[in-house]
Amino acid sequence: MQKxxxxxxxxxxxxxxxxxxxxxxxxxxxxxxxxxNKKEAIVLLNxxxxxxxxYYPARMELGNYHRELQEYEQAAKDYEAAIELAAQESDPWIxxxxxxxxxxxxxxxPEEYQKVFLTAQYKFSKALELPKLGSxxxxxxxxxxxICLLKRTLTEDxxxxxxxxxxxxxxxxEAKFYNAVLKEQQVGPNKASMEIYEKVIAANSKxxxxxxxxxxxxxxxxxxxxxxxxxxxxLNAGGKxxxxxxxxxxxxxxxxxxxxxxxxKETIMICPDCGRIGKKGQKVCDFDGSDLIPQEKS
Numbered sequence: 514m515q516k517x518x519x520x521x522x523x524x525x526x527x528x529x530x531x532x533x534x535x536x537x538x539x540x541x542x543x544x545x546x547x548x549x550n551k552k553e554a555i556v557l558l559n560x561x562x563x564x565x566x567x568y569y570p571a572r573m574e575l576g577n578y579h580r581e582l583q584e585y586e587q588a589a590k591d592y593e594a595a596i597e598l599a600a601q602e603s604d605p606w607i608x609x610x611x612x613x614x615x616x617x618x619x620x621x622x623p624e625e626y627q628k629v630f631l632t633a634q635y636k637f638s639k640a641l642e643l644p645k646l647g648s649x650x651x652x653x654x655x656x657x658x659x660i661c662l663l664k665r666t667l668t669e670d671x672x673x674x675x676x677x678x679x680x681x682x683x684x685x686x687e688a689k690f691y692n693a694v695l696k697e698q699q700v701g702p703n704k705a706s707m708e709i710y711e712k713v714i715a716a717n718s719k720x721x722x723x724x725x726x727x728x729x730x731x732x733x734x735x736x737x738x739x740x741x742x743x744x745x746x747x748l749n750a751g752g753k754x755x756x757x758x759x760x761x762x763x764x765x766x767x768x769x770x771x772x773x774x775x776x777x778k779e780t781i782m783i784c785p786d787c788g789r790i791g792k793k794g795q796k797v798c799d800f801d802g803s804d805l806i807p808q809e810k811s
Contacts, residue, residue: 610636735793
């Protein structure tokens with residue numbers, strides 16, 4: 514709707530023969546992007562902003578373009594600049610938060626990790642404070658804040674926001690996924706969470722968060738072969754983690770040195786009562802003492 518309005522204004526001004534340079538460059542940038550000339554589009558939008566640094570539509574579109582190119586740090590900067598221009602609008606707050614979430618997923622330094630997710634959390638919190646917040650943006654801000662709290666291991670606070678997000682959109686795959694991660698953080702590896710991760714991956718084979726979560730789960734349980742499989746898929750899907758890459762390389766060396774046969778999946782043992790998954794070789798549930806049974810028989 515906003516783009517249509519701007520286009521109508523531009524067309525009107527053109528008809529009057531008085532199109533400002535920044536609007537002309539903005540419209541040229543939009544056209545270039547739609548034609549697949551992405552670098553040119555970004556150059557044109559920057560030229561628009563050079564002529565008029567206060568032009569909100571160009572700033573937002575520039576952030577969107579950087580985000581689509583997975584240049585999340587730059588996208589976050591663009592959305593931050595858009596917030597300075599229109600702090601009453603929810604979109605730049607939410608998009609900045611979502612961009613910081615993406616940045617945080619490749620950070621392994623604990624201090625920087627906490628800092629980035631705290632910054633993202635602040636953006637979502639500010640969005641939720643705005644008086645005019647549509648249902649979709651309310652959901653995105655609620656889910657985003659819940660994810661940040663979860664990443665910061667504030668599980669009780671995360672439960673509130675992730676639960677609200679799931680109530681608002683019960684079929685949203687991301688809301689289901691992060692509620693499953695929350696459950697795993699609270700009770701440990703369990704069948705219900707694992708099944709959600711598998712459904713997420715079935716729907717999107719390159720969902721790096723779900724692939725990493727599965728790798729982490731199997732590594733905790735001592736199922737090295739499954740962990741290796743999911744970590745490899747995580748890296749192939751574009752996931753970034755120096756520690757995971759080093760672990761995969763080391764496991765490959767061990768496997769090759771042992772002249773191992775093709776990797777076989779280890780049997781997963783599950784408690785039929787509480788649904789917790791046992792570690793490799795474990796036969797009795799630590800939680801309730803029940804005998805574990807193979808996953809396929811559960």
